[in-house]
Amino acid sequence: MLFFIIGLIVWGFIVGGLARLALPGPDPMPWYATIGLGLGGSLVGGIVARILLGTAGGLIFALLGAILLLYLYRRFVQGRGITGPSARRLP
Numbered sequence: 001m002l003f004f005i006i007g008l009i010v011w012g013f014i015v016g017g018l019a020r021l022a023l024p025g026p027d028p029m030p031w032y033a034t035i036g037l038g039l040g041g042s043l044v045g046g047i048v049a050r051i052l053l054g055t056a057g058g059l060i061f062a063l064l065g066a067i068l069l070l071y072l073y074r075r076f077v078q079g080r081g082i083t084g085p086s087a088r089r090l091p
Contacts, residue, residue: 012038015059019066023082027070041066
């Protein structure tokens, strides 16, 4: 059970970190938010993969789900875009 939890933390950190690297611009968030981003992206990506492919999606769909969540977080919570002058503006 402990190894499963540690594995989830490592997986979430890797996927969340890759999603933060994939989108340009600053992302001021603590390490636990990066883990949450990665785990949430894995959940979203897994659901989309199950609907589209009928099987698990793996790292690619997890990363795409995390990128989508990070984009939505920036757009609606922080109120800034991905490109243009609003991309660098921090709240």
